Amino acid sequence: MSTDFPVFPPGFRFGAATAAYQIEGAHDEDGRGPSIWDTFSHTPGRTAEGATGDVACDHYHRHAEDVRLLTDLGVDSYRFSVSWPRVVPQGRGAVNGKGLDFYDRLTDDLLAAGISPAVTLYHWDLPQALEDEGGWRNRATAEAFAEYTAAVAERLGDRVERWITLNEPYCSAFVGYAEGRHAPGAQEGTGALAAAHHLLLAHGLAVRALREAGAREVGITLNLDRIEAASDSAADLAALRRAETLHNDTWTEPLFAGRYPTGEAETWGALADGSYRREGDLEVIGAPLDFVGLNFYRPLTVVDAPHREPEPALRTAVDIGVRETDPYGTRHTTMGWPVVPESFTALLLDLKERYPSLPPAFITENGSAEADVVSPDGRVDDADRVSYLRDHLHALLAAMDAGMDVRGYYVWSLLDNFEWARGYGQRFGIVHVDYDNDAKRTPKASYGWYRDLIGAHRAGRQDQS
Numbered sequence: 001m002s003t004d005f006p007v008f009p010p011g012f013r014f015g016a017a018t019a020a021y022q023i024e025g026a027h028d029e030d031g032r033g034p035s036i037w038d039t040f041s042h043t044p045g046r047t048a049e050g051a052t053g054d055v056a057c058d059h060y061h062r063h064a065e066d067v068r069l070l071t072d073l074g075v076d077s078y079r080f081s082v083s084w085p086r087v088v089p090q091g092r093g094a095v096n097g098k099g100l101d102f103y104d105r106l107t108d109d110l111l112a113a114g115i116s117p118a119v120t121l122y123h124w125d126l127p128q129a130l131e132d133e134g135g136w137r138n139r140a141t142a143e144a145f146a147e148y149t150a151a152v153a154e155r156l157g158d159r160v161e162r163w164i165t166l167n168e169p170y171c172s173a174f175v176g177y178a179e180g181r182h183a184p185g186a187q188e189g190t191g192a193l194a195a196a197h198h199l200l201l202a203h204g205l206a207v208r209a210l211r212e213a214g215a216r217e218v219g220i221t222l223n224l225d226r227i228e229a230a231s232d233s234a235a236d237l238a239a240l241r242r243a244e245t246l247h248n249d250t251w252t253e254p255l256f257a258g259r260y261p262t263g264e265a266e267t268w269g270a271l272a273d274g275s276y277r278r279e280g281d282l283e284v285i286g287a288p289l290d291f292v293g294l295n296f297y298r299p300l301t302v303v304d305a306p307h308r309e310p311e312p313a314l315r316t317a318v319d320i321g322v323r324e325t326d327p328y329g330t331r332h333t334t335m336g337w338p339v340v341p342e343s344f345t346a347l348l349l350d351l352k353e354r355y356p357s358l359p360p361a362f363i364t365e366n367g368s369a370e371a372d373v374v375s376p377d378g379r380v381d382d383a384d385r386v387s388y389l390r391d392h393l394h395a396l397l398a399a400m401d402a403g404m405d406v407r408g409y410y411v412w413s414l415l416d417n418f419e420w421a422r423g424y425g426q427r428f429g430i431v432h433v434d435y436d437n438d439a440k441r442t443p444k445a446s447y448g449w450y451r452d453l454i455g456a457h458r459a460g461r462q463d464q465s
């Protein structure tokens with residue numbers, strides 16, 4: 001076995017991840033309804049260069065080719081998301097059989113190739129019809145999510161190994177309803193906090209629906225942050241606590257400790273009025289999980305800063321008197337994110353210490369955006385991505401060696417894709433996509449590296465069996 005590769009325990013699983021709106025295209029085919037991302041991306045000024053997911057990687061028509069790419073890569077598992085508006089075009093009510101047929105075929109093709117499907121039920125594409133009624137600000141959206149989940153589980157449940165209810169509810173609630181940089185583009189205070197609560201409730205109700213359908217493994221994917229204070233000053237340490245509440249505790253406390261975060265009053269004051277909570281919600285939200293999915297890209301450092309909006313009534317839920325700063329003298333990816341693999345180890349170990357009864361983890365996303373170009377001989381030499389992945393896999397192993405229970409790793413992403421508000425300029429794929437040339441796929445050097453790593457892992461697995 002090559003010594004260049006980090007060596008993982010025999011049962012460890014490797015995979016690749018994508019999300020529906022970022023790759024599928026076919027936005028108006030076979031009965032799909034519009035989602036908040038269709039509306040948002042078609043609104044002038046919302047995405048870089050007005051990019052939309054109308055065509056994206058055209059995966060809807062090229063899924064067979066993409067399953068071949070996964071097969072040659074040798075992954076154990078593929079994480080994809082189901083588009084809610086493809087399956088339930090109006091968000092609730094009538095189920096679109098053709099939408100389910102697509103995921104049914106994909107699931108069968110994966111299984112035929114020996115790849116285990118990991119399904120994310122919500123990767124940010126809320127049906128527009130539900131947003132028109134208030135979206136995640138409404139409790140009824142959580143109930144609609146449970147109905148949609150039951151419809152998907154009924155069709156795919158016999159074949160799906162791993163279910164992820166939500167991807168990064170932090171982004172749905174706070175980037176979508178407070179910063180406004182993601183769909184639906186709202187900038188609110190209490191509305192965003194209500195969205196956060198209803199997303200958690202939706203998760204809990206979906207867990208219940210999945211259990212009733214006999215689902216195998218059920219979990220949620222969070223983007224928890226490793227946050228540090230820029231200094232030891234009392235003000236910066238208080239800023240750190242507020243940032244921890246916003247980014248981490250809002251999710252981990254109800255999910256893994258059965259309580260709402262203790263720092264809400266200091267962080268949000270009167271905005272966190274709790275009007276959206278009901279007796280019994282915590283029990284629904286805290287239902288036991290088989291795993292927790294974690295997405296990791298980069299660390300955060302924060303400093304105390306005045307509120308951007310002095311008038312409390314006008315504050316958004318991300319205006320918590322904190323500013324991000326970047327003290328990292330390291331390489332940055334094209335997203336502008338510092339590459340600090342040690343922070344990945346630290347995040348995982350902090351989490352384990354804080355929640356000793358945390359379920360086993362899967363890394364459901366990790367990867368880097370780079371300025372990849374296809375050279376005249378048809379190769380993409382993404383050496384920076386290879387080192388990013390290698391260093392983060394070593395950092396993951398370090399946490400596992402120190403006792404953190406992690407069962408698998410999914411690289412983000414299989415394909416270059418629609419990077420939300422940043423459009424197509426940010427490339428996260430281990431496979432290059434040429435958007436000007438019929439979405440032609442070209443595996444990058446990182447694809448070959450990851451394939452060899454998986455090959456070495458499998459060979460080692462055989463040696464040990």
Ligand code: GBH
Pocket residue numbers: 019022167168171175181182223295365412419420421422428
């Ligand atoms: C994850 O989000 C997502 O799950 C995935 O879909 C995404 O492609 C991947 O990471 C890479 O970003 O500059 O206004 O566009 C990570 C958290 C939140 C990071 C939104 C980028 C962009 C805000 N993301 N943020 S903007």
